[in-house]
Amino acid sequence: MTSVLQTLSQDMAATVEAAGPAVVRVEGRRRVPATGVVWSADGLIVTAHHVLSRDERITVGLPDGSTRPAALVGRDPSTDLAVLRADGGGLTPAAWASGDGPGVGQLVLALGRPGRSVQATLGIVSALGESWRTPAGGQIDRYLQTDVVMYPGFSGGPLVDASGQVLGLNTSALLRGISVTVPAATVRAVADALLAHGHIRRGYLGVGAQPVRLPEALAGQIGQETGLLIASVEPGSPADAGGLMLGDTIVALDGHPVHHMDDLLALLGGDRAGKAVPVRVVRGGQVQDVTVTIGERA
Amino acid sequence: MPTVWEQLNAELPPVVDRAQSALVQIRNGGQGFGAGTIWHADGLIVTNAHVIAGRGALRVALPDGRTLPATILASDPDRDLAALVVTASDLPTVELGDSRRVRPGQWVMAVGHPWGVAGAVTGGVVIGMGAGLPEIPRAHHEWIALDLHMRPGHSGGPLVDVAGRLIGINTMIAGPDVGFAVPLHVVARFLKRALAAPQRVRSR
DSSP: OOOHHHHHHHHHHHHHHHHGGGEEEEEOSSSSOEEEEEOOTTSEEEEOGGGOOOSSSEEEEOTTSOEEEEEEEEEETTTTEEEEEESSOOOOOOOBOOTTOOOTTOEEEEEEOSSSSOEEEEEEEEEEESOEEOTTSOEESSEEEEOOOOOTTOTTOEEEOTTSOEEEEEESSSSTTOEEEEEHHHHHHHHHHHHHHSSOOEEEOOEEEEEEEOOHHHHHHHTOSEEEEEEEEOTTSHHHHHTOOTTOEEEEETTEEOOSHHHHHHHTBGGGTTOEEEEEEEETTEEEEEEEEOEEEO | OOOHHHHHHHHHHHHHHHHHHTEEEEEOSSSSOEEEEEEETTTEEEEOHHHHOSSSOOEEEOTTSOEEEEEEEEEETTTTEEEEEESOSSOOOOOBOOGGGOOTTOEEEEEEOGGGOTTEEEEEEEEEEESOOTTOTTTTSOEEEEESOOOTTOTTOEEEOTTOOEEEEEEEESSSSEEEEEEHHHHHHHHHHHHHSOOSOBOO
8 A cells, every 4th residue: 555655755756857857957166066947948047146156168967967068148146046058959948837836834845956966855835925125136026935955056956846846946145044945937037137138137326315204294295204315416327317416305206106225226127227207306395206217237 | 534644644653663673772882872773683783884983892772672792794984884793683674675766855764863862763855866966075985865854873773765664874964954874785785795704803
C-alpha cells in the first residue's frame, strides 16, 4: 500500500524533475555559480542581478550538461533582476504561475542549479503582502516571503508550487537574512522593460523635498493633510524647467495625491518619463497647477 | 475519513521507529556520545571516522540497553567512515535502500543524538546528490545534501527514506539548515573493502 507520506515524497521529487529543465546554471561571478530560469525557448533567461559580478563572459549551463555563452540584455539592481540571452534556441521555458498565487502556510520548493544537476529545498510561504518598494527603490508587485533555505547558488532560481508552476524568482539579496521571492508579474514587467530599453526607465523631477503638514484650511480644501515641501531645485532639471520653486509644496502629480516621498517615487515610474504632467502645488497659500515634463534618469 | 495531515502524522512515527531501531550510541571515553548505525545483525556497526577519533575506550550502547566494548575494523578519515564490531548477534537492523536513486525534493529523516539528546529526529528533503556540490569540504566525494536541521551528535546515525530504508550515514553540517550524509552505496563500498582486508584494525 502506498502511504500518503510516500506519495508526498514522490510528488515533490517529481515536481523538481518536471520543473528542472527550465532551471539553468548561471556563471557570471567568481564564487559559486548561481541559477536562472528560462524565459523563452529562443534563449532568454531571467536571473538575479546580484549574482552577475560582470557584464561579459557570462555562460549558462543547461540541463543536458552543455554550456553556452550568454549576453547580458540588461539588469535592474532595484528589483535584483537581470535578463540574459543565451546563444542558440531549443530551451525549455518555465511554466509561470498566474492567478491568485500561493497562500500563507503552503508548501513550496526552491530550485537551483549551481552545479550540474537540479537541486531543491522545501519550505512554506511565510508571509504575503501588498506591493512594496525595495531599499534600492524597486517596485515589486507583491510581498512574498518564504522560509526556504537558500542553498549556495540558489539566488535567481525559481520558487515552485505543488503543480510545478513558477511563482517567482528567489533572491537572498533584496532583504538581509530573508528569503524573498520576486513574483512572476514583476519578473515579467522588468524583463519586458529590460528587453525594450536595456535598463529600467525611471522618471526624474530634480527636487529635494520633505513631507510637511498642510495648514488646516488648505488641508480641508485639498482633502489631504500632508504634502512635499520642495527644499531644493536642481538647476536645469525638469522641475526647474517646468517652473517648480523652492518653497512650493507638492500635493499631487498627474492627478494622484502626494503625501510622502514614497508617493512621489512611485509616481515617477518609467511610463511617465518624457511626458508633460500637471503638478499641483501650494504656493504662497494658493493652490495652483504647474506643468512639468518628467525627465528620465539614466 | 482521516485528513491527509492525520494520515501523515500516523505514517511518520513508524518511519522514525525503523530508523531508531538501528541507531546506537558510540562512547569514546570522553563526555557525550556520537551515533552509529547497525549494519549487520552479527555486530557490524558503521559510523563516521570523526566519531571514533580519540584515545578513549570505545563502547557501543545498543537499542536494547546493553553497552558493549567495540573494536575498530576499519577507518577511512578521508571518506569519514568507520566500521566497528561488537560481540553480539540478532541485533536489529534497518532495511537497505537504493541511494543511487535518491531524488532532489524527496522526503528523508535523520536520527542521532544531537547535542546529546538521544534518538532525536529531524526531517526534510534531499537538496541534491553527487560529487561537486558547492561549498563543502572534500567536494570531490559523493554526498547527499540535506535540507534539515542536523546537529553535532547526528554524525554516524542513519538517514532513511519515507519507507524507513537506510540511504545514507549522517556526517556533516553546513550551517543550521543544511546537512550532508555519505550515500549508502559509498558506505557499502567501504564496508566491502573493510571486510575483505581490514585496515588499521585496532582494539582499545
